[in-house]
Amino acid sequence: MTDSQTTRNTTRPLQVRPPGRRAAWAIGGVVAAALLLSQSLKVIPAGYVGVVFSAFSGVKSGVRQEGIHLLMPFVDRVNLYDARLQEVTLAHNINDGDEGAIRARSQEGLDITADVTVQFRIDRAKAAILHKELGRNYLQTVIRPQVRSKVRDAIGQFSAADLISTQRQAVEASITTALRQVFERNNLVLDSVLLRELRIPDSVAKAIEQKQTAEQQVAVEKNRLQQANISAQRAVVEAEGAAKASVAKARGEAEALSLRGRALRENPQLIQLTVAEKLSPGIQTVMLPSDGNFLLDVANLTKPKTGN
Structure with missing residues (x-):
């Protein structure tokens, strides 16, 4: 190897991988986790109930009440129903x-x-x-x-x-x-x-009102007639009572006179007593009981004596 080749090899720049690919994978993982978490959790609001539908088994029998619930992601889906009035x-x-x-x-x-x-x-x-x-x-x-x-x-x-x-x-x-x-x-x-x-309909309502008014008037008249009948019956009862009372009074007086007459016949002294009661107090007399019935003049008896 020549010196020129060695120089070119030592001066060649180093190749470094860009850092963007790792960051993209990290961000993708976070997004996937967030999506998975969102599919796994469901919040049932106040006043609602949740019905779970499973892609595998259909509608589940249980009902989810208010609060946070864990679901099978991408399989379970919650249908909310308003349970309020x-x-x-x-x-x-x-x-x-x-x-x-x-x-x-x-x-x-x-x-x-x-x-x-x-x-x-x-x-x-x-x-x-x-x-x-x-x-x-x-x-x-x-x-x-x-x-x-x-x-x-x-x-x-x-x-x-x-x-x-x-x-x-x-x-x-x-x-x-x-x-x-x-x-x-x-x-x-x-x-x-x-x-x-x-x-x-207005025409029907008016007819009904007229009928009801007439019926009310008839009811009022019937009530008045009943009251009159009651008053008449009361008057008859009162008259019969008064008549019966008068008869009873007359009968009582007649019986009293009969008894008084019988008593006078059986007891002649009662005649003198009766006369004395009638004369008193205008005439001062006294009746003395004795075998000889007589009346004494109280005035002559009480008159003072005069000298001879």
Whole structure:
């Protein structure tokens, strides 16, 4: 080897690998770990429950409650369901697709329009069954159509006059009973049914009001007649009582006179006693008991003697 070749070999620069490839691998590892961690952990917010769907086994039976849960990454997926109190309102001023308020017919076939609010919640313990059988669209597939159906059925059991007057609570009770059974079958919990308004045609409402007014007037007249009859019966009873009292008094007086007469006949001295009672105190007399019945003049007996 010549000196010139040695010089060229010693002056050739060293080749060093760039550091960017290692950093890229490190960053990629961090991103992969973060992605894996995000797929492994799931936070269930307050008021919700989670239903886990596995790519291997389908919907899992358990329900995940509020908090942080560990999942199998890229295999398990959590579906959140709101377990808080919810409500659906069917009313004439609510945009609800084809119709808002519920249109029904009364017992006699009159058109009735009802505004209804239903408050409900899902059954937390059965959220997995709900997800498997109904899915997230249970509001459209079960709740709305069933509310309409049960409200129509309940309204059809009553007359229009009863619906707008005395049977409103009975209608709510009938709807509540029917809907509670449907909700339980579909893993839902019914909280309450609020019958907000019942509307009937104005002409029918006016006729019903006139009929009710007439019935009230008849009831008032019947009440007055009953009161008059009661007063008359009371007067008759009082008159009969007074008559009976008079008869009893007369009978008593007659019996008293009869007894007095008998006593005078049996005891002649009582005659002198009676006369004395009548004359007293105007005439001063005294009756002395003796075998000879007589009266003594007290004035003559008490008169002072005069000299001869």
